[in-house]
Amino acid sequence: MNPSSMPDDQRSAYFEQLYRHAADPWQVRRRWYEERKRALLLASLPQQRYGHAYEPGCGNGELTLALARRCERVLAADASLEALQLAQRRLGEAGGDVNVRFAHQRLPQDWPRILQGSDKFDLIVLSEIAYYLAPEELARVVEHSIASLAPGGSIVLCHWRAPFAQRLLSTVRVHAAFQGAPGLHRVLRHEETDFLLGIWSNDARSVAQREGFT
Incomplete structure (x- = not known):
């Protein structure tokens, strides 16, 4: 199956089967x-x-574990129930699941609702997921990200650059959608042959400026 030609429910089923076949399909723990x-x-x-x-798009939870060590609370979500089970097991074995809540969600329709008075996100991490979205889906994710980002918060994107069969959007196009979004300021751009890493914030100050450097 190729998720690029499927309705959303079938695209989710593709990843469900992927994780059932292999607990670490991209070898994120070994490479x-x-x-x-x-x-x-x-x-x-x-x-x-x-x-x-x-x-x-937390997958099997390898990045989730690292984020849990930098954050007071983490909401880790994935469209694959199998992936979520693997992530829960990974964090449980490492003792890093105390401050992590897991949720079965698909993008963009299941993006968490931020009710008035509720906590917004200080950090949103979209890693190796946004290129699976159609252009209209990505546009909604950009809107949701901006609306649910706390003042001074960070939006992180990290994506593989090479072409592959399941890709709907190029990595350059994905990152450009955030670069052109109103109210966001790019904090960092790191470019390599293999991947592109970008960070945006609704606070235009640099890291040094935030700590009082002039």
Whole structure:
């Protein structure tokens, strides 16, 4: 099955089968490439600690575990129930599940509702997920991200650049959608042959400026 040609429910079923076949289909726990990429993402975050983080497309939870160590609370979501079970098991074995809540969600329709007076997200991480979205779906994700981002919060995007069969959008186009969004300021752009990492905030100040440097 190719998720690029499927309705959303069938696209979710594709990933369900993928994780049933292999607990780590992209070898995110074994490859140095993946370990290094996570380290770069974490080192690039503008804040040392975050209050409330949202990670849609958490997969088997390897990045989730690292985020849980930097955040007071994490909402980790995925369209695959199998992936969520793997993520819960991973964090439970590592003792990192105390501050993590898991949710079965598809993008963009299941994006969490932020009620008036509720906590917004200080950190939103979209890693290796947004290129599976159709253009109109990505546009809604951009809108949801902006609306649910707390003042001074960070939106992180990290995506593989090479073409592959299931891709609906290029990584450049995905990141450009956030670059052109009103109210967002790019904090960081890290470009390599393999992937593109970008961070945006609704606070235009640099990391140094936030700490009082002039």
